[in-house]
Amino acid sequence: MSPEETPRIEAAELARRRARLWDRVIAAQTAVLPAGAPSWLWNPEHGAARQTALETLLPEPFDRALACLRVLGAAHPEWAVGLPLDRLIEPYLASSFPPALLAEAVERALGEPLGLAGSARWLIHARGAAHVPPRAAARLLPEVARWALEHPVPRNRTETLELLAQVQSPFVVPLLHAVLAGFFTSRTEAPEVAELFHLFGDPETFFVDDDLVRGTSDRAYAALLLARRGERGIRPRVRELMETATPADFHALALALETLEAAS
Numbered sequence: 242m243s244p245e246e247t248p249r250i251e252a253a254e255l256a257r258r259r260a261r262l263w264d265r266v267i268a269a270q271t272a273v274l275p276a277g278a279p280s281w282l283w284n285p286e287h288g289a290a291r292q293t294a295l296e297t298l299l300p301e302p303f304d305r306a307l308a309c310l311r312v313l314g315a316a317h318p319e320w321a322v323g324l325p326l327d328r329l330i331e332p333y334l335a336s337s338f339p340p341a342l343l344a345e346a347v348e349r350a351l352g353e354p355l356g357l358a359g360s361a362r363w364l365i366h367a368r369g370a371a372h373v374p375p376r377a378a379a380r381l382l383p384e385v386a387r388w389a390l391e392h393p394v395p396r397n398r399t400e401t402l403e404l405l406a407q408v409q410s411p412f413v414v415p416l417l418h419a420v421l422a423g424f425f426t427s428r429t430e431a432p433e434v435a436e437l438f439h440l441f442g443d444p445e446t447f448f449v450d451d452d453l454v455r456g457t458s459d460r461a462y463a464a465l466l467l468a469r470r471g472e473r474g475i476r477p478r479v480r481e482l483m484e485t486a487t488p489a490d491f492h493a494l495a496l497a498l499e500t501l502e503a504a505s
Contacts, residue, residue: 314359320366331367344377420463456489468497
């Protein structure tokens with residue numbers, strides 16, 4: 242094998258592995274749909290016919306909403322990586338069901354692993370929390386956020402913190418304090434699941450917050466979010482974390498202290 246051939250062969254093998262893993266995700270999503278789901282549901286070229294197919298397969302709105310949440314739960318574990326069916330379902334849930342029905346479907350889904358995973362993905366990543374009644378969102382978000390803050394995919398945890406940064410409900414500040422204190426530990430996924438996000442997902446996280454740099458930990462980000470809410474009591478813990486912080490974390494922690502000083 243020549244040196245010129247090696248990259249091409251490696252790329253071809255990676256493509257084959259990705260295709261096999263996509264097939265596995267599609268099989269998992271098919272398993273939560275009624276028998277007879279057409280294979281072209283995953284083909285965006287079929288356009289609006291895919292929505293019609295879902296409504297034909299699942300004529301009862303509650304059953305359809307619940308199945309959609311399960312499909313999202315069977316999707317790729319990195320929320321930012323999605324199949325065409327995921328990209329159809331995320332906005333479809335928001336636009337096609339009454340808010341109260343969506344809240345009821347999420348309540349039911351939280352009692353099962355796929356339903357919990359799909360509800361977290363939709364409420365947080367797809368910003369579905371804005372499409373359920375406010376009281377329901379205040380009740381449902383803490384549960385899915387706690388689950389998501391222990392997700393093995395770093396970007397999913399970051400997305401959770403980014404959403405919490407925008408939420409003013411009373412549960413947010415205690416939850417951020419728990420993150421800062423290190424109460425959350427990332428779950429360890431089975432090798433076949435971990436393989437999915439190692440092949441498709443980003444091994445690091447990134448931020449929409451321009452003040453942060455790549456590699457910032459959840460704890461350091463939580464410190465900055467708490468500082469922006471004027472939580473002065475975090476200063477001792479922030480200074481303690483700075484003693485052993487990475488450069489990225491030190492930057493975020495220093496910003497937290499600066500924010501608190503500016504507000505004093």
